[in-house]
Each structure stands twice: as C-alpha cells, then as structure tokens.
Amino acid sequence: MSEQQELQAKTAIVHAMRPQERLASFYRSRKSKSMYLILANDAGDYLPIRISNHRAFSGFLSVPTFELFPATRLETDIRAYLATADWIPFTYQDFFVLSLVKYGHHRGSMIQIDDSYLTFSEETQAIAFYQVVRSHKQIVMNGLSVKMNQVLGKLYATDLIGSFTKDGLLLVYLTEGGCRLLDLSANKYMDQFIQDYATLNWRVLDVPSNTSED
Structure with missing residues (x-):
C-alpha cells in the first residue's frame, strides 16, 4: 500500500464524513494491503471500517470492507454507508x-x-x-x-x-x-x-x- 493510496483513502473518508463525525484512528496492515479505521461521533459511538482488495482472514471480524479504487467511488460508497450505518456505543x-x-x-x-x-x-x-x-x-x-x-x-x-x-x-x-x-x-x-x-x-x-x- 503506497503513500499515495493512503492519502487517497483518507481524503475520500474525510469528504464522506458529516460534521458530527471524525476519524479516530487509521492504520495500514503490515501483512496485507488493507487499511483499518475507526470513526467516532459526538454521541460517543464508533464505527470500524476496512478498505481492502480481499476479504478479512477471520470470519469473527465484523467490519464492512470497501475497495479503494476508484477513489471517487470509495467516497460515494462510504457516504452512503454512513447515512444508514448503526453506530456502536462505546460503553x-x-x-x-x-x-x-x-x-x-x-x-x-x-x-x-x-x-x-x-x-x-x-x-x-x-x-x-x-x-x-x-x-x-x-x-x-x-x-x-x-x-x-x-x-x-x-x-x-x-x-x-x-x-x-x-x-x-x-x-x-x-x-x-x-x-x-x-x-x-x-x-x-x-x-x-x-x-x-x-x-x-x-x-x-x-x-x-x-x-x-x-
């Protein structure tokens, strides 16, 4: 995963988020080309998202996956997902x-x-x-x-x-x-x-x- 691809992904996410939402964490997997992020909102809830070109290795990981390319499609897909997503309370x-x-x-x-x-x-x-x-x-x-x-x-x-x-x-x-x-x-x-x-x-x-x- 190149620096340019990471920046493209972050840009798409930032553009897709609403004012009450923010990017809490973002990291790239060392073993694959996957990126993992956590969004947080003003209510204290969170939402995990995965950006990758392959399925997660563990079926116990319940995180929606989006493809990086094209970047404009990623922004559209994440914006649509955030509009209906069930945010998870952090208790x-x-x-x-x-x-x-x-x-x-x-x-x-x-x-x-x-x-x-x-x-x-x-x-x-x-x-x-x-x-x-x-x-x-x-x-x-x-x-x-x-x-x-x-x-x-x-x-x-x-x-x-x-x-x-x-x-x-x-x-x-x-x-x-x-x-x-x-x-x-x-x-x-x-x-x-x-x-x-x-x-x-x-x-x-x-x-x-x-x-x-x-």
Whole structure:
C-alpha cells in the first residue's frame, strides 16, 4: 500500500464524513494491503471500517470492507454507508476491558483466544477467551465469565483488539483503534475506572458487577 493510496483513502473518508463525525484512528496492515479505521461521533459511538482488495482472514471480524479504487467511488460508497450505518456505543464495560488488555502484561495477565479445537482458525464455534496468568515461571489458565467473553467478542469483532501468536498461544493485543478510543473516552470513564482499578483482582478478571452497559 503506497503513500499515495493512503492519502487517497483518507481524503475520500474525510469528504464522506458529516460534521458530527471524525476519524479516530487509521492504520495500514503490515501483512496485507488493507487499511483499518475507526470513526467516532459526538454521541460517543464508533464505527470500524476496512478498505481492502480481499476479504478479512477471520470470519469473527465484523467490519464492512470497501475497495479503494476508484477513489471517487470509495467516497460515494462510504457516504452512503454512513447515512444508514448503526453506530456502536462505546460503553464503560468496553473501556474497562480494553484497559485490562492494555495494562495486564504489567501484572502478568494476558487474554488468550481458545483455539484448542481449531475453534478460531476454522471458525467452527463461537470465539472463546481465557485469562493466562504468569507467576513465578508458572502459567495458570482461568476461564472468563460470560459477560467478559461477550465484551471481548464485541471488541474483537469491531477491531478494537486483535490477536497474535506467542509461545504457542493465541494472545490478544490492543489495536490502534482501541488505544484511540481509550484516550477519547478517558474524560467520561477514567474516574470510574480508577475506583474499580483500586480493588481489581488481576488473578481473576471480570467486569464489575455494579456497572451497566451504558
């Protein structure tokens, strides 16, 4: 993906957006010619978009794909999509779980995608996540609650978290879009997170029971 193509894509997106919408993040895949972006609006919602010449490698990624060429067609297609798109609320639960992913490695805590039965690579079942805790050269795997799995599934499907392989484990990382939404929503959610952070049990992760999805 050339610099000119990236600029063409950004120009088309900027022209297609409405005044209440903005480009929160934009990055190019290192392994393919795909571009991934996150749009945000004044209501605190977000919208992931993918620009590529091929389908996504994982069926668990639920992001609309647009072709880059011609650039005028890209602008028209995205403008039409934005006119009817269902924007996704970025909730405190999303903020909380993304923060666990971001700061977990400092605590020896990581999130793993279960692929023991090729669930992920062959998409035979619903995606499932586990917590991997490293302590004194030991590794412990913990199951996660239904709610944690639901939030992680949403974040993965909308490209706020991604996956990579390390030491035979399929681990989760924070994408650029996830990082940007954490920053953009900090003024709304940071005070609540600091309260929850103070009592957080890093050995057994879960979504706080006293929080709603708003």
